[in-house]
Amino acid sequence: MKKVSGELLYNRFNIPYRVYGDASKVIVCLSGAKQTMSAWRSFVSHFHKEFRVVVFDMPGQGRSQILSGAAGVTLDEQVEVVNQLVKETMSEAVDEKFIFGGSWGSIVAAAYAEKYPDVFDKVILASFGTKPNVVLNSIIDQVQEMISEGCAKNIAPMMIEKFGQYIPEILKRQIISQFDNMSEAQFQSFYEHSVFVTQMGDLKDLVDLSKICVPTLVVMGQYDTIMDLFDTKKSTQIIPKGEFLLVKGVGHFLHWEKEFILSIYESFFQQEECGIASLEAII
Numbered sequence: 001m002k003k004v005s006g007e008l009l010y011n012r013f014n015i016p017y018r019v020y021g022d023a024s025k026v027i028v029c030l031s032g033a034k035q036t037m038s039a040w041r042s043f044v045s046h047f048h049k050e051f052r053v054v055v056f057d058m059p060g061q062g063r064s065q066i067l068s069g070a071a072g073v074t075l076d077e078q079v080e081v082v083n084q085l086v087k088e089t090m091s092e093a094v095d096e097k098f099i100f101g102g103s104w105g106s107i108v109a110a111a112y113a114e115k116y117p118d119v120f121d122k123v124i125l126a127s128f129g130t131k132p133n134v135v136l137n138s139i140i141d142q143v144q145e146m147i148s149e150g151c152a153k154n155i156a157p158m159m160i161e162k163f164g165q166y167i168p169e170i171l172k173r174q175i176i177s178q179f180d181n182m183s184e185a186q187f188q189s190f191y192e193h194s195v196f197v198t199q200m201g202d203l204k205d206l207v208d209l210s211k212i213c214v215p216t217l218v219v220m221g222q223y224d225t226i227m228d229l230f231d232t233k234k235s236t237q238i239i240p241k242g243e244f245l246l247v248k249g250v251g252h253f254l255h256w257e258k259e260f261i262l263s264i265y266e267s268f269f270q271q272e273e274c275g276i277a278s279l280e281a282i283i
Contacts (some may be wrong), residue, residue, distance in 0.1 A: 010080070028089075033061075101124070111206070122269060155190075156180075168256075
């Protein structure tokens with residue numbers, strides 16, 4: 001598999017990235033909060049032969065660096081990092097461009113697709129929600145309390161218990177190991193991110209979803225405890241070419257929990273017209 005590694009120096013950030021494969025169809029992957037590039041291993045393994053897959057550590061995550069300024073990173077800053085990364089990694093001609101956002105990454109992907117509607121041909125918003133529900137607000141409160149009290153390494157077990165209970169044991173251990181090795185700066189960035197989420201309110205007040213004009217698939221797991229089913233379905237209806245798919249038997253982490261979901265993503269990207277009925281046939 002062809003792999004290109006690089007670093008994007010933009011604004012006040014140093015962003016490491018990797019590009020897998022050299023196909024003419026490109027998928028740019030946006031991680032959830034505190035997820036690193038390593039979270040995309042199964043995704044890359046599935047897609048790299050037919051697609052070029054771009055992954056990176058978002059500001060404040062993994063090996064990325066905040067070179068100056070506040071530990072918190074605004075939504076606008078994250079959108080502009082994605083835009084610069086697109087320019088950095090797509091200098092060669094490509095046939096089609098897709099963006100995939102998971103969890104918090106889906107928020108950034110939606111904001112990007114609204115601001116830059118002509119860049120990507122299709123969008124997948126996985127585990128997407130426009131405002132925190134009661135469970136997520138409770139988790140955020142606990143995260144802030146643990147960091148403030150110097151008990152930040154208790155965060156991973158708590159998060160797994162609350163919304164990661166369906167992922168394989170090996171991935172649970174990886175998450176715990178990741179949090180065990182996070183620096184004070186990374187925990188501070190996570191704290192600031194949690195504050196931003198609570199202050200953001202409803203994403204629909206910040207992002208005009210009706211301006212996302214390309215085919216968009218919103219995917220949610222049946223047992224997702226931190227996304228609101230009603231709100232997510234309502235938000236999908238605002239997107240002109242939005243389609244909503246509820247996957248039974250999985251929670252928040254979707255293809256981490258059941259790899260067959262990768263085939264759902266692929267069908268959506270590959271087919272010129274891919275309705276919900278054809279996607280449900282894969283389940």
